[in-house]
Amino acid sequence: MKDAKIIRLTVNGREREVGALPNETLLESLRGLGYFEVKSGCEKGDCGACAVLLDGEAVDSCLLLTWTVEGASITTVSGLGSVDEPHPLHKAFIDRGAAQCGYCTPGLIIAAKSMFDNDTREPSEDDMRLALSGNLCRCTGYTKVFDAIDEAARIMRERG
Amino acid sequence: MYAEFDLHVPADMDAALAALAENGARGPIMPIAGGTNMIVDLRARSVSPRALVSIAKVPGMRGIEIDDARVRMGGRTTVSDLLRHPELGQIAPSLVESARLFAGQMVRNTATVAGNICSGSPAADLVPPLLALDAEVTLASRSASRSLALADFFQGYKQMQRRPDELMIEVSFPRPSANATNSFYKLARRKGDAITVVGVAVAMRVEGDACHDVRIALGSVAPVVLRASGAEATLEGQPASAERIEAAARAAMEAVSPIDDIRASADYRSHCVHVLTRRLLTEARAQLAREGAGA
Structure with a gap:
């Protein structure tokens, strides 16, 4: 057995420490710390259920070794807003009925947030399809998901 | 993850290369960058390194x-x-x-x-x-x-x-010259997040009427991604006539050795190499003609 190491991370703005073995993934570490909104799906980088923002870019936390992200800033879907102050994406997903079983929803919202921050704030449907190409949803058929992201984009642009 | 290995996360290039230099009889030491293939392979145990060397913290390597x-x-x-x-x-x-x-x-x-x-x-x-x-x-x-x-x-x-x-x-x-073009077509079962059935890339430039530096590369149709050198030679130094393009596309098809798998049959892959090579060469000719006319 290899030795665990203490790894420091900032998660949703809060300094956290986690004891991790060399083969521990960021997904395992985050769930170990209680961030259960980060879901484990395929563990192959196909489904996007485990997506988080790593220093502002959406990544699959199942494909990253915790030791290699020491000192990074991680944002989960819960870090984008709260029940009292939801992010426009949170609100639009609810208003548009874009969540059904909900398992893929955290990853979908993180992927959309990364698109807004890194790629475009005025996404076309093609842009949205490209941004969500690594997220699988088996309930919604994606139509309401695209409606929700479109609405959130409009609200965010209006806010400036 | 159940697979066990040691992990080095060096802070600079010298340390990364020193860690890789420890490769030897005790089992392989492998570099890991993004890890999007490596982690999947580790989980599936299709690779079993003694240690990994991550370049995540090596400065100056991204850009x-x-x-x-x-x-x-x-x-x-x-x-x-x-x-x-x-x-x-x-x-x-x-x-x-x-x-x-x-x-x-x-x-x-x-x-x-x-x-x-x-x-x-x-x-x-x-x-x-x-x-x-x-x-x-x-x-x-x-x-x-x-x-x-x-x-x-x-x-x-x-x-x-x-x-x-x-x-x-x-x-x-x-850097490609001004009178050059390059293009790629990915044929897959879906538009997003799909493994390629056939990938074709074409690059060339024109001088006068003749094509030069013709390079055609074919993915997912042989044990390695191939350069179709026979197809390239068919066009090199020649005008890109429809007949030449057809001959080149046929030569590209003859260069491949695809397999049947869950995504497509070997026959379908060969056929698509022919069709897609012809299509990309035809489009390249049209694009270069437009740009030549505009210049």
């Missing part, structure tokens, strides 16, 4: 530099970095198109250009455009560094020129 002569990508440049570069889409539309159709967003944000090459997969999406762009790779070890043509890097199915103690620190290609 794209473009000057008059070359386009250079550092060894940790991600697929998304290609998409977000303001000029690259103009210079190398083939490479940017392959980046756009590459896996899903989270994987594109993590996976690296060098890692895609070093996966050695015949379906590696960035490789056909890079071959058509005449790319070169630079490998460094503690004792030396060397550059070689990407076309010489692949030796057989997942067999490459990289020695265990070497790290791919740069991928570069000559």
Whole structure:
């Protein structure tokens, strides 16, 4: 057995420490710390259920070794807003009925947030399809998901 | 994860190369960059390294530099970095198109250009455009560094020129001239997050009526991504007539040795190599004619 190491991370703005073995993934570490909104799906980088923002870019936390992200800033879907102050994406997903079983929803919202921050704030449907190409949803058929992201984009642009 | 290994996360290049130099009889030590293939392979136990050397914290390895002569990508440049570069889409539309159709967003944000090459997969999406762009790779070890043509890097199915103690620190290609074009087509079962059934990349330039520097690269249709040298020779120095293009497309089809798998049959892949090579060459001719007329 290899030795665990203490790894420091900032998660949703809060300094956290986690004891991790060399083969521990960021997904395992985050769930170990209680961030259960980060879901484990395929563990192959196909489904996007485990997506988080790593220093502002959406990544699959199942494909990253915790030791290699020491000192990074991680944002989960819960870090984008709260029940009292939801992010426009949170609100639009609810208003548009874009969540059904909900398992893929955290990853979908993180992927959309990364698109807004890194790629475009005025996404076309093609842009949205490209941004969500690594997220699988088996309930919604994606139509309401695209409606929700479109609405959130409009609200965010209006806010400036 | 159940697979066990040791992990080094060196803070600079010297330490990374020193860690890789410890390769020896006690089992392999492998570099890991984005890890989007490596972690999956570790889980499936299709690789069992004694240790991994992550380049996540090695500074100065991520970025794209473009000057008059070359386009250079550092060894940790991600697929998304290609998409977000303001000029690259103009210079190398083939490479940017392959980046756009590459896996899903989270994987594109993590996976690296060098890692895609070093996966050695015949379906590696960035490789056909890079071959058509005449790319070169630079490998460094503690004792030396060397550059070689990407076309010489692949030796057989997942067999490459990289020695265990070497790290791919740069991928570069000559900046295409103004009268040149390059393009890529990915045929897959879906538009997003799909493994390529056939990938075709084409690059050439025209001078007067004649085609020069014709390079055609074919993915997912042989044990390695192939340069179709017979097809290239059919066009090199010749006018791109419809007959020549058809002959080149046929030669490309004859160069491949595809397999049947869950995604497509060998016959279908061969047929699509013919069709797609002809289509890309025809479009390249039309584009160069338009640009020539506009100049």
